[in-house]
Amino acid sequence: MTSLYYRDHNMELHVGDALEVMATLPTASVDCVVTSPPYWGLRDYGTAHWIGGNPHCRHSLGTTPHQRRTVKKTGTGRGRSDSAKHCRRCGAISQDQQYGLEPTIEEYVRRLREVSAEVERLLTPGGTFWLNLRDGYSYHNSGTGSTRTTTVDDSPKVVRHKSLLGLPWRVALDLQHDGWIIRNAVVWHKPNGIPDPASDRFSSRYEVVFLLVKQPDYYFDISRVLAPLSPNRPASRKSRRGGTKPYTVKSPWNPHSLGKNPGDVWSISTRPLPEAHCAPFPLDLPWRCVTAGCPDNGRVLDPFSGAGTTGLAARKLGRFYQGIDLRADYHEIFLRRLADHTAGTACDRSEVA
Known part of the structure; x- marks a missing residue:
């Protein structure tokens, strides 16, 4: 049974398990992957x-x-x-094939490693892989238990109740062991994060977006995502040489004339989407990833596409988009969102497989 749900000259949408669908796609056919897998233990998507x-x-x-x-x-x-x-x-x-409800941390990490291995096969040599992950806390409904995990020698261990799990870095370091190069661990700061009822710790206000690549030489165009320079910055600070003190840098500093590197802390507010699940990331986030990490006329893939925010960014930037999700109704939400973003022009439903 084919997984193809919709196809036109700008995109393909597939229904099915990310790993199974990606196995049917050709090697080195994708320039950029931007995705946010379901977070471990957070919600059930009813699949x-x-x-x-x-x-x-x-x-x-x-x-x-x-x-x-x-x-x-x-x-x-x-x-x-x-x-x-x-x-x-x-x-x-x-x-159930959905991700995020695995009984142990290791099982969740293992499945993401399998998906990442397929991503590695699908990416072109200079491709980029942007992986958004959220951390969580060890939890037990009795208030006294622990989240089970294991060590390399399979001896049982536990993450004690209420401890931060460190999930993003568990995944990232295992992917590094698999051969991926970690170029950035971007902090996505959410100024309007969901209120947190915790009274014995600080509220969580960020997630992590890892930039992973296959080789040191890859496509990345920082000039397209420069942040504006401060208008009050004096001319002497816009282009100058290093200081005269011992051990200071002597080479000239010539910043981009149109702006500055935005850095690895991105303050981007969340934007609720009432008709979809409650976890779509804001359009600005995949827009920045695709803009910097995908060449013109390139191909963008999201193996956990959900409501299709990565697809919206890819299409607004003129890239071909491939989305995969277990739920066909999420693809319908994306098609409606895309129609709204293209001045109400509806997608041709005659091309639905």
């Missing part, structure tokens, strides 16, 4: 298929993804778990 049980039941695995990962304790204190997920109401078995 499960159910086997057995009561066909009229409104199946549920529990109240929250965190509770579904709870490791129950036996009398000996050793953890026990069932690899099959069952409906708490009728016992039906859940089969």
